[in-house]
Amino acid sequence: MKQQPEILWDKGSAYDLFTSLYILHRPEEYGLRPSWAAGVRSRLPIHLRDALERTQRVVYVPLAWLHALPEPKDAATVMEALKALSPEERLPALVFADKTDQQKVEQKNYLLSLNGKQRLTAQIERQITSYLPNQFRVTKEYLRTVFEAWVDREQFGNDLVLALEAYINNFFGEEEVRIKPAQEQALKDVQNLFREHDLLTVLETLSTGVRMESVSEFSTLIMAPSFWGAPFVFSDKLDDQTGIILFGARPEGTALIPGQLVPDELLNALKAIADPTRLRILHYLRENGPTNLSELAAILRLRPPTVIHHLQNLRLAGMISVTVSPKAERRYALRISGLDTTIYRLRIFLSGE
Numbered sequence: 001m002k003q004q005p006e007i008l009w010d011k012g013s014a015y016d017l018f019t020s021l022y023i024l025h026r027p028e029e030y031g032l033r034p035s036w037a038a039g040v041r042s043r044l045p046i047h048l049r050d051a052l053e054r055t056q057r058v059v060y061v062p063l064a065w066l067h068a069l070p071e072p073k074d075a076a077t078v079m080e081a082l083k084a085l086s087p088e089e090r091l092p093a094l095v096f097a098d099k100t101d102q103q104k105v106e107q108k109n110y111l112l113s114l115n116g117k118q119r120l121t122a123q124i125e126r127q128i129t130s131y132l133p134n135q136f137r138v139t140k141e142y143l144r145t146v147f148e149a150w151v152d153r154e155q156f157g158n159d160l161v162l163a164l165e166a167y168i169n170n171f172f173g174e175e176e177v178r179i180k181p182a183q184e185q186a187l188k189d190v191q192n193l194f195r196e197h198d199l200l201t202v203l204e205t206l207s208t209g210v211r212m213e214s215v216s217e218f219s220t221l222i223m224a225p226s227f228w229g230a231p232f233v234f235s236d237k238l239d240d241q242t243g244i245i246l247f248g249a250r251p252e253g254t255a256l257i258p259g260q261l262v263p264d265e266l267l268n269a270l271k272a273i274a275d276p277t278r279l280r281i282l283h284y285l286r287e288n289g290p291t292n293l294s295e296l297a298a299i300l301r302l303r304p305p306t307v308i309h310h311l312q313n314l315r316l317a318g319m320i321s322v323t324v325s326p327k328a329e330r331r332y333a334l335r336i337s338g339l340d341t342t343i344y345r346l347r348i349f350l351s352g353e
Contacts, residue, residue, distance in 0.1 A: 004199050005215060005243070010224040011187055012073020013176045014066050015246055017164075019228040020172060021056045023256075030232070031268040031316045036257050043170040044163070051159035052167055057142060058149045058156075063236040063244045064097035067222060075168045075176055079161070087157030091149060101239060107131050114150045137305060178258065179227035186225040186249030206247040207233045209321035209335050217326055218243040225249030228256065231265075231318065265318070266349055269342040272317035277302070278310050282319060285334040292329045317342070 023030045027037035041049055069077050082090055096108045110127060118124070125143045132138060149156045193202045199221070203212045208231035215221055218237075222244040226234065230248025237243055250256070253263045272278055277300065284299060285291060293311075297304045311332060314320045318338035323331045 003219075005218045005221040007194065007199070008220060008222045009187060009191070010067060010073075010222050010244075011183055012066070012069070012071075012077070012224070013075060013180055013183065014069055014073040014078045015061070015063075015224055015226050016176075016179055016183075016228045017075050017078055017168070017172055018056070018059070018061045018066065019226050019234065019246065020175065021052065021167065022061055023228055025053060025056050029312055029316075031264055031271075032256055040171050044166045048159075048163045048166045051163040054145055054149065054156070055160050055163055057145050058091070059094045059160075061234050061246070062094040062097065063234065063246060064099060064238050065094050067224075067238070067244055068097060075172055079165065079168070082161055082164070085157070087155075087161075088153040090157035090160055091153045097238075099239070111150045114147065116151045118151065120144055120147045182227050182251055182254070183225045183249050185251070186227075186247075190223070190225070190247065203233070203245070203247070204321070207231060208248075208318040209315065209338070211321060211323040212245075213323060213325045215243060215245070221245065223247060231316070263345065263349065266342065266345045268313075269317040269319070269338070269345070272313045272319055273342075275310070275313075278314055278319075281307075281310060281314065282334055285320065285332060290323070290331040290333040292331050294329070296332070 023032060024037045024040055027034045041052070044052060066073065066078075069081055071077075085093055092108060092112065095111075096104055099105075114124070120143065124147060125140075128143055128146055129138050190202065190206065193205065197205070199215065200211060200213065203215070204210060210233060212233070212235075219241045220243070222238070222242065224244070224246050226246045226248060227250050229246050230250035232248065234246040235243060250264075252265070255262070255264050273282075280300065281296065284296070293304055293307060296311075297307045300307060311320065311322075315322065318341060319335055320338070321333050321335045323333070
């Protein structure tokens, strides 16, 4: 049996700065009310709003770069670090940080070779697509956004700083104050969990059903809390021996939207099961056990992206578990405890306890 990785702890609201941006642009995927997310984005002037959208599409959540930041790893630290770089250096730093493995170096060199004299050709599109995870949904618009960012890195770097400053001033500065206590408490709670359970069990608990067997590849695993990421996990590989995981740190019953009465967990669960296709998926998993995406798509006679959408909703609700292995397709299984928890939460909410 392979030895469990050494766990190192990290924290900082800088992680949530980028996680919140990512989720605000994909509200339905993460159980956030779209109209509220649009309201937050609309606080920025249109040109900065557009720049912010381009930023989160190209940069994602730059875990490796964020981990390397000095304490206290908050929004101010992010802005100070970005301004210390020249505009054209900001995009490569966020995307690649200090990664030195051969594959990342080759990707970085290719993207740096792109210039404004080139057009976005089918060959360039194929090359960019080859750098993305297999399950990533690639569109023409996305490829053009990535291409334009890399051919004019100076403009992207200037827009990035202005857009992030506006986002912090208009929303995240206040949000940062709200979420910091939850991050601190979550870190203590998780450290206590590790005293009683093994790594895979703790990760499955934190993610509401993801069994991350892929972490066995690492000798060191860095873990940091994220208020906005719950109940999902964000992960990256720093090098061949080191991984980083951003785990959910939102207290039970606490909504992403300040002041919202109905807890996110309850609302998302009720939405998830109020759909005939999702009920069919749950029934199939109950009758047949763990299943991969291809099998589900064939049984349901739906395209894989459509099935992924339904699985995402069921994952958000805690109704299914997923096993992520290094060299195998993801497998999904029914999570009966998720249904029990939903019934319990509904009873508590209606009783006012």
